[in-house]
Amino acid sequence: MSGRPPAPQLILGFADYLAPAQRLAQRLRIGCATVAIHRFPDGESRVAVPVPLPEHIALCRSLDRPNDKLVETILAAAAARQHGARAVTLVAPYLPYMRQDSEFTPGEAVSQRIVGALLAERFDAVVTVDPHLHRVATLAEAVPAPCAVALSAAALFGAWVESHEPDAVLVGPDEESAQWLAAAAAGHRFETAVCRKVRAGDREVTVDIPAVRLAGRAVVLVDDIASTGTTLAVAARRCLALGAASVDALVVHGLFVGSAAADLRAAGVRNVWSTDSVLHPTNVLPLDALLAGAMEAPPAV
Ligand code: R5P
Numbered sequence: 228m229s230g231r232p233p234a235p236q237l238i239l240g241f242a243d244y245l246a247p248a249q250r251l252a253q254r255l256r257i258g259c260a261t262v263a264i265h266r267f268p269d270g271e272s273r274v275a276v277p278v279p280l281p282e283h284i285a286l287c288r289s290l291d292r293p294n295d296k297l298v299e300t301i302l303a304a305a306a307a308r309q310h311g312a313r314a315v316t317l318v319a320p321y322l323p324y325m326r327q328d329s330e331f332t333p334g335e336a337v338s339q340r341i342v343g344a345l346l347a348e349r350f351d352a353v354v355t356v357d358p359h360l361h362r363v364a365t366l367a368e369a370v371p372a373p374c375a376v377a378l379s380a381a382a383l384f385g386a387w388v389e390s391h392e393p394d395a396v397l398v399g400p401d402e403e404s405a406q407w408l409a410a411a412a413a414g415h416r417f418e419t420a421v422c423r424k425v426r427a428g429d430r431e432v433t434v435d436i437p438a439v440r441l442a443g444r445a446v447v448l449v450d451d452i453a454s455t456g457t458t459l460a461v462a463a464r465r466c467l468a469l470g471a472a473s474v475d476a477l478v479v480h481g482l483f484v485g486s487a488a489a490d491l492r493a494a495g496v497r498n499v500w501s502t503d504s505v506l507h508p509t510n511v512l513p514l515d516a517l518l519a520g521a522m523e524a525p526p527a528v
Pocket residue numbers: 401403429432450451452453454455456457458459
């Protein structure tokens with residue numbers, strides 16, 4: 228975390244992520260108003276903020292399916308400043324473009340750095356949850372805003388699994404998931420296992436399960452993002468082939484593109500659980516308390 232966001236006096240939500248924005252505002256005991264968006268037939272957007280505005284506002288919107296949303300959110304931030312806001316925070320529980328953190332093949336844009344710089348120019352603070360930071364250590368390196376806060380939902384995972392599958396083995400489908408496994412298992416007695424994943428394409432992955440006894444046991448797969456669902460589906464099939472009694476999946480960001488949800492069911496995943504960082508029928512863990520804890524004014528001394 229770098230710094231603390233200025234405590235907002237108003238949350239501005241968007242129609243595609245309104246309920247979580249309202250929950251956050253309730254937690255912070257402030258109002259929530261809506262940014263009006265009209266999509267023109269040619270694909271451009273007309274963006275209007277409610278006026279007048281207080282000095283400190285926070286825009287709350289998840290930035291999954293990001294291309295239109297990024298432009299609209301930046302337009303809303305600029306309009307808010309034009310109408311009196313002096314400090315503008317972005318609360319984006321899902322922050323996009325964080326996985327492209329390197330030029331993997333010559334000529335590729337390093338999207339993490341470019342999108343991060345764009346947001347840092349426009350927002351005084353950026354608050355997000357479990358950004359996919361692999362080759363950089365802190366959110367501030369990817370998003371060099373005056374204040375960049377990366378929260379983690381993994382601590383919520385432990386209690387959820389404890390109340391649903393207390394004897395589960397937590398399995399992370401790739402090396403990067405080790406951090407979420409460790410946080411989810413902290414303070415609990417879950418056994419954990421981290422797999423090795425090799426990705427050959429968007430929907431082509433292989434997953435090697437480490438030496439751990441899965442026969443007859445409940446497995447909960449834990450990962451940060453489910454996009455096509457391929458990673459979880461392949462891992463689930465491997466666990467079931469090794470005799471797991473059940474496989475559930477728990478993710479922070481359920482993007483679930485295309486047929487992901489059906490593919491996971493077809494792979495034998497019994498329950499899919501996610502946070503509300505991206506709105507989806509699998510949401511079971513709301514993030515408002517976590518987000519509010521990072522944003523409320525510190526107690527007066
Ligand atoms: C990548 O390293 C992430 O942690 C996820 O494992 C990945 O984004 C999942 O993608 P998909 O669902 O398309 O396999």
